[in-house]
Amino acid sequence: MSRVEIRENRCKGCLLCTTVCPEEVLCLSDRMNSSGYKVVHVPESLQEKCKGCSFCAEICPDWALTVFRDKKGGQAHEKK
Amino acid sequence: MSRVEIRENRCKGCLLCTTVCPEEVLCLSDRMNSSGYKVVHVPESLQEKCKGCSFCAEICPDWALTVFRDKKGGQAHEKK
């Protein structure tokens, strides 16, 4: 199982990550961060689906995402 | 018969005219003009040979030359 970690205080809610996630795991939350931006999150129901492909992190203009993968995680997309 | 008129006070003796004259009619004289330049001339012996083609005048950087042609002058090169 893989997962994406969102640094909420960095996220500006631009949603670019949502355009590249092959599993459509990310979406806008209702939460606002300290700078007043609505931030993205991974709804609990979708957390299983993350493949750890890092696409979201690659496109994030605010370096808000880091991605972790199970050492024996499935056939996820390779990073680079 | 054609002839070329040289305004000696304009000539700077660059000799460019001599490089284009098909009849090699022009050459450097011994005369110096008021600015201290040796000027070109047409030696008497060659005056007959001028065809009035105006090549010399076209290339003269100092606008020192004008060319005249007999109204019924021979098969001279046409100007332009």
Added chain:
Amino acid sequence: MYQDVIIAGFGGQGVMLIGNLLAYAAMDQGLECTFMPVYGVEMRGGTANCTVVLSDEEIGSPIVYSPKSLIVMNQPSVDKFQPRLAIGGVLVANTSIIDPGILEQKRLRTFSVPANSIADKLGTAKMANMVMLGAWLEATGCLALESAQGALDRVFSKQNSRLIPLNEKALKQGAEYVRGV
């Protein structure tokens, strides 16, 4: 008559809009006025504030260090501007966002206005700024509410003119809230 106010908040809170509106309202009443915007350094998400001066005489400085009144829409603005308010100055604070505990009550004439809640009830939180301005008009009494309402058409473009009635209402509710306090 002389009045000045610093209006401060986050970038998107409509601080400049009510500053402009106030200046228009004053101008339409034949007053002299200046509107001086100061933007935060950052492009977005920074703080924004503006200073509006109203007077029946020619105005000197459009910049005021110790204003007679203050409209604050977020916490950092309280920290920055509250200490500068002159004694007895009017402080109108959006307590939907600001912790009322940090507001000085004794030195100042402080008005806590839950502007977001009031605006929410009108159906759109976006009008918290108008609620605040309405409250300020009532608190200072320096211009009639109607003058601000009447100037709304100068700050809204034609396409947005349908929003004017709601904004009128928000202004009014701000004023009423203060009157009720």
Added chain:
Amino acid sequence: MYQDVIIAGFGGQGVMLIGNLLAYAAMDQGLECTFMPVYGVEMRGGTANCTVVLSDEEIGSPIVYSPKSLIVMNQPSVDKFQPRLAIGGVLVANTSIIDPGILEQKRLRTFSVPANSIADKLGTAKMANMVMLGAWLEATGCLALESAQGALDRVFSKQNSRLIPLNEKALKQGAEYVRGV
């Protein structure tokens, strides 16, 4: 000791060269000196002149309006500079080119030097400038002829050093011509 000279002529007459040579000669004698070239506006064919000042004290102005002496190589230079010469000043004129009739003989110490003819006899008209400088050295007596001859290697490049003996001769003949007058 103080001496100054304006050297003037057509562009190609080697006016700058003798100015330089004179400055070198002075420097080598341990004198202070300045060499100030002034080029005509036009690129070529214009007049050129330079001012050389020699002194055993620190030199103030390198520019002189009324010089103590003058070397003129062409007619326009006489017209321009002769009137400026101080009374009793030394005028050395190239009368191969200049009409001697226009030279002031009374007010000035005038030396008519047919420099081109003298140089021609040496085999090259190009050395008229050296003849003129030699004449001036003799006329003013402010520097020994040898000092100028000795400085020739500083103004000629290695490739042209074969020309030095002839130039020495030209300097000498200029001096001799003046002595003979």
Added chain:
Amino acid sequence: MKKNDTNLLVKGNEAIALGAVAAGCECYFAYPITPQSEIPELLSESLVEVGGTFVQAESEIAAANMLLGATACGKRAMTSSSSPGIALKQEAISYMAGSQLPGVIVNICRGGPGLGSIDPSQGDYYQTTRGGGHGDYRTLTLAPASCQEAYDLTIRAFDLAFLYRNPVVVLGDAILGQMKEPIKNWKERVVLDGKGLDWSLSGARNREPRLLKSLYLSDGALAGHNRKLQEKYQAMRKECDWEEYRTQDAELIVVAFGSMGRIAKSAVRKLREKNEKVGLFRPISLYPFPEAPLDRLAAQGKGFLTLENNAGQMVDDVRLAIRRHADSGLHCVLPGHLANPDDLLGPIEEAMPAKAG
């Protein structure tokens, strides 16, 4: 007149753009820079609407040289920028001065040196009044302190430029550029009669060719040209403009221009309430600098304090103007700190002759 009957609430930048339109500006050349971008933004539309020309140039240098070209044709033309951009225009301004071309240049000054900041600043006073370019030339310089003045002085800038065939600078700062005030847009766009343009280029049809240049190579020619220019600068002295506020009985005269002038005015008011005998002298034309009226005040024995939003530049002109009778103190608000009246009270009080003496 429809323009007359209502006030507009506009930024100083917009007032300048409106003033340019009213003055009959025909060509405007711009390169973006904060804090003056409203000028090109507004003129890109409104100048074109009235048949004028707007070109966004590739650089400030290009913009200044387009201005040079357009004024050579006798057109009312303008460029605007802010400090670093104005520095880049200096060579062209020197050429315009040398060629006697009537360009209008607006500088909405910002904090320097270098990239500095976009804060208000009066740091370009020297550059503007002494010619930051090369050679002996001067640009008439007008320094508005309000949006209405920004509008009015922009119109005046065009008139003066053509009257003297000389570049004119309108010098403001970020306060003036960004603040909004009511203005009366009182002037219909001027209709130009094409008179007095017998120096301008249009093709030499049935007349001698005309030449606009600053090169004077022949002996003494440049000196003669410079003499003519200097005489013109002398003639400009009559365009001196200034405001005096409660100077009559004042013991101390505060001298400040532009935004700083109006901030100082508030401080003077506050001090007058405390019965301090202080007045304000606000130069409106910075070049020519209003020396004579200052000298007159100095002769009356008053004290002087120059207030500037820079490290002290105009103070030179103040001291020179009053040097026969008095000297001036200096208080600087360095660029990067926003001046306000309260900060000025202390320095002014300290300078009051009673205390200072």
Added chain:
Amino acid sequence: MKKNDTNLLVKGNEAIALGAVAAGCECYFAYPITPQSEIPELLSESLVEVGGTFVQAESEIAAANMLLGATACGKRAMTSSSSPGIALKQEAISYMAGSQLPGVIVNICRGGPGLGSIDPSQGDYYQTTRGGGHGDYRTLTLAPASCQEAYDLTIRAFDLAFLYRNPVVVLGDAILGQMKEPIKNWKERVVLDGKGLDWSLSGARNREPRLLKSLYLSDGALAGHNRKLQEKYQAMRKECDWEEYRTQDAELIVVAFGSMGRIAKSAVRKLREKNEKVGLFRPISLYPFPEAPLDRLAAQGKGFLTLENNAGQMVDDVRLAIRRHADSGLHCVLPGHLANPDDLLGPIEEAMPAKAG
């Protein structure tokens, strides 16, 4: 030392180039312009011979910015030009001042404004001493009057630039640039020890990254930076340099700098021969301007006459310096007319206190 034992007869321009080589100049960036072209022509060879870098830039602006880049690396670097070219460099000079970069800039001033002429001129005095660019910055300015001084002051310019981390201008004119005089090329090329460069860029290897900038956006930051710069300019005052000639018993002090200074010296000599009690004060550093010694002379009750080869610029500084005790007359030789001692005699005699008073 082979260089010591003979004099060289060189143009002022060449002396500057030799001085730069002796000072250890590592990079030089040029764009051709009369009357300073001998500097790039000489350095294109001799700087490369000693392992330095020569780049002929595409423009003066590029040259100035290459200078900015090279000095950011802590290199001794220089650019040179003449008036219009220097006008174009003003923005970059303002950046160097703001970023505290020690560039050396040579201006062999020519007649202006505009294209003007290639005649000698002192018309860039204002531009140089007050910063023709934007914002409050100052460049140390040295004004040699002889070829030897051109050589020596060029060396000094590099030292001062690094001492204060500030741009330094060497200001000459066409007389200085084109005249030849004997000089002693006395200094072997300096060997730099790389010390005191803990601000310069070389890649952040095993240390914190370094940043060279002039942008200060956060509240009050630019004001703080400007305060620091102003303090530095105050500290520079101790670099004041000047020459006095027969001032002690003089009743009239003639003030003139650069070539005009030495032309004035000849005039003073001639007048001394006529027993006129006149002396010369020649500022060598134009910024900082030698105010204190002038003030001292003024306090002694002497009269003053400023002589300039422009329309009157330095006279402002003279008058400011002596304003507590005296005032200065002004005689200008306008650019385009070659100054000579004889032309100065009359004006000086007229200004003699006996006659003037």
Added chain:
Amino acid sequence: MTQAIQTEEKQVFRLPDVLADTATHFCPGCHHGIVHRLLADVLDQLGVVQDTICVASVGCSVFIYNYLLLDTVESPHGRAAAVATGVKRANPENVVFTYQGDGDLAAIGLSEIMYAANRGENMTVVFVNNTVYGMTGGQLAPTTMVGQKTTTSQQGRSFETDGAPLKMTEIIAGLPGVYFSARVAVNNVKNIKKAGKILKKGFANQVQHKGFSFVEFLAACPTNWRMTPVEANERVGGEMIDYFPLGIFKDNDNDGL
């Protein structure tokens, strides 16, 4: 124990140390942030972080030194290529790059970039083309598309009066002194990966003393395009790439990557 091994995590995406741990000043969805990260990554991969000097320019990227922890010098607007020439000639052993917007590089700085390129300065140029002057509020840029509305072209850019948007990568590629010139985009993952490789090449060339490398990034400026970040991102992939084709326009290695 087995279980523990099964859940042991590996961080598969990490930010290089040269990238500062700080929030940016960029607007939401601004591509500058992506380009910054790619740059950090490339310098890290090549192991040249400690050798690098960054030549900053004036534009929305003016604070690059806050994000990339490198020795940095700030240039006057448009002059980065000249400043970098001075830096590189002074310190040939350093890796030197400029980071410039389209207003900076292609308008006021056109001459400087053309000349640095033509001289074949051994440096890398990172050119971020977002078709507007971002920092000053969205005026017409040299790369603004025909018809595009900006604050100074409110009727849209006109080919007749403003000319065609400049294709800098092609122009630069046309100069003999240039070693490498390419255009990339960061609007989707494929393009980002490609951009990373090309950028790396642009720096590797310099490390190998090969000469001048130029990499143009097509970038979104949602704020001044008055679009949402997602719309702006889509515009890059559509309209922009159509006019500004991606690819390598010059590569003296001639290996097409």
Added chain:
Amino acid sequence: MTQAIQTEEKQVFRLPDVLADTATHFCPGCHHGIVHRLLADVLDQLGVVQDTICVASVGCSVFIYNYLLLDTVESPHGRAAAVATGVKRANPENVVFTYQGDGDLAAIGLSEIMYAANRGENMTVVFVNNTVYGMTGGQLAPTTMVGQKTTTSQQGRSFETDGAPLKMTEIIAGLPGVYFSARVAVNNVKNIKKAGKILKKGFANQVQHKGFSFVEFLAACPTNWRMTPVEANERVGGEMIDYFPLGIFKDNDNDGL
């Protein structure tokens, strides 16, 4: 009578009136003089002398107004194309041309010429490329040939440090806004006649409101090349044409003349 008719002369070469009857300041054999005369001829032929505004530049041609009797404005060095933009936008009905050297146009003025061309300003540019800064005494120019010695490249231009000579006609031809771009020479009669035709076309385009026309003249500077006029003239026909090929590089009429 018959005899009189036989000897009656016709002047077959005459100088147009717009050319001043004065000696020039040019050096012997300088091609500026030839280009000046061609220009005079073309303006005369097109009958636009009285409509024309000349935008002079700084270089050996700085005194063009002494020779071509036209309304003239002087530009700062390099800025002629910007000045001409101002002139043409102010007075669209005038025929406007710039006359610029290679230092002026291709070095300090590169940005201005590129932008005027790209905007497609309806003007004519006469560009005289003599591979040196003539007026200032023969320094390295943007067009100096590799190996050519100048006063600031005493070992000859180096491709490595100075880059390749710029081919302006080709660069200008590459910009979409340009209508016409061609290179000519005046080193012999054939080339002079061709140059005259092309220059005429460059002006006719403007009269017909077609847009930006650029004509580069290869020119000799005997003085700074340290050659005799005849040698310099030969260099143009040899070395120079080899590197800077003659021809029309862009012609939106597409009729190849």
